[in-house]
Amino acid sequence: MPPLDISTISQLGDAIRREPRQIIPSSPCSACSVRHAASYASLTSDDHAHILSIASTRDVNRGQMLFIEGDPAEFLYTVVRGTFQMYKLLPDGRRQITGFLFPGDFLGLADDDVYAYSAEAVTDAALYRYRFKEMGALLTRYPKMENRLLTIASHELAEAQEQMLLLGRKTATEKVASFLLAFAERAAQRGEGRDVLFIPMTRHAIADYLGTTTETVSRTLSRFRHDGLISSPGNNQIEILDRDALCRISE
Amino acid sequence: MPPLDISTISQLGDAIRREPRQIIPSSPCSACSVRHAASYASLTSDDHAHILSIASTRDVNRGQMLFIEGDPAEFLYTVVRGTFQMYKLLPDGRRQITGFLFPGDFLGLADDDVYAYSAEAVTDAALYRYRFKEMGALLTRYPKMENRLLTIASHELAEAQEQMLLLGRKTATEKVASFLLAFAERAAQRGEGRDVLFIPMTRHAIADYLGTTTETVSRTLSRFRHDGLISSPGNNQIEILDRDALCRISE
């Protein structure tokens, strides 16, 4: 990591200044379509400096918890580097991963002043964090920022609903195909290749995200591989060979 | 419905002026605990009048669509009377209901300027609606309102994650028990009885909400009835007889 720098420090600032990106879906299936939260706000460099003034950094190691469900919500985070998983647990240990987070993503939106889920680093990672107390004043000063947060929350809500559709109504095969396509889209958004995917999370995590089991995920990927839909060029890597077929499978 | 009246017209205004309500969960299980979005904003009656000026009413009949997934998002709604269901469909017709809405609830938060889900009236219903275009100016003038919307969105996000846990990791029995408890809490919040529930939606809708089938919902309720956990005092009514047992079952 370079030292704090005005061009990289504030993902929140970046999010505000970022122009909407147009990505044309390569096929019409719903799992492939990408929705972008448009951003129309802008900040003067003075404003930007103000935002930087309340940001601090935090590094976490692979496997480390960022916060735990029920903790008092003190910070809002943005991911700078690495991958995170958010999850909720049942008393007997069953786990539902509610989302994976990549650089540029926010986490920490709280309900009733406590975190509604736990957040764990999937890889070594770095974040910027903003103390909610200090953000209050900032949001009053920059109303556009609050609007931006609302846009982000709305976007996450739409994603959550899409995931409910997957969890409640899709078969195991459809779930895995949907996951691959969604993951590919996210990779493309981050400027990585859309076809050769680096998958940082374990099969177990994927299963807990899709509401299925490690064995089923593994079997399904093997079948896709056998059918020529994907290949595994390296470890933790999946190459998408037949996107259209995966789209058809994902419904 | 009485004619438009400043004390009832604006659920949005109500939401802003509403004081946080304290409800002590009668037992400690997570399905029973209620989270409340606190509201600290207030408006002068002048401001309130301004809000009213952009609100209009809409009545819908049972079964009627309010909007459909993919429609350009023109209005934000608040429910005044009746019940709604939000849902998403797969191409082959499989349906996932992502939530039920009752008086006081918002609907219409959009992603990418289109509705992310369809909304249908479960009963005859009435709403107030606010044109997004006009709300822009209003939000600029009343930043607290944007904050309020953000709080609401965060709350909905937490609920969506809870539902993902249910859909992905709970058994059919746990799902139905969780539904009954959550429904009872919502009824209590609306000032209705917590033990005798009026269930306006069909078994089919409940099944599509819980990611299961009508038959399974029906069988599970019959078993609960047989085991003395609930009873059916009337049509579309369920009485909760043993809340603690339901809590234990729901995990």
Place this chain on the structure above:
DNA sequence: CGTGAAGTTGAGTATGCTCAACGGTGGTGG
């Protein structure tokens, strides 16, 4: 009172889970 939708119950079955074994990989400590 008739009709269609909603709800209930039963029987059989399939999808996907559980349990189990084994090979591979990466991290750690002797």
Place this chain on the structure above:
DNA sequence: CCACCACCGTTGAGCATACTCAACTTCACG
């Protein structure tokens, strides 16, 4: 540096939960 160990991933076999199909009852509404 290498050996060990724990975790991850893969594959197989058997089984259980919940789905499908079906029949029948009840209810709402004209």
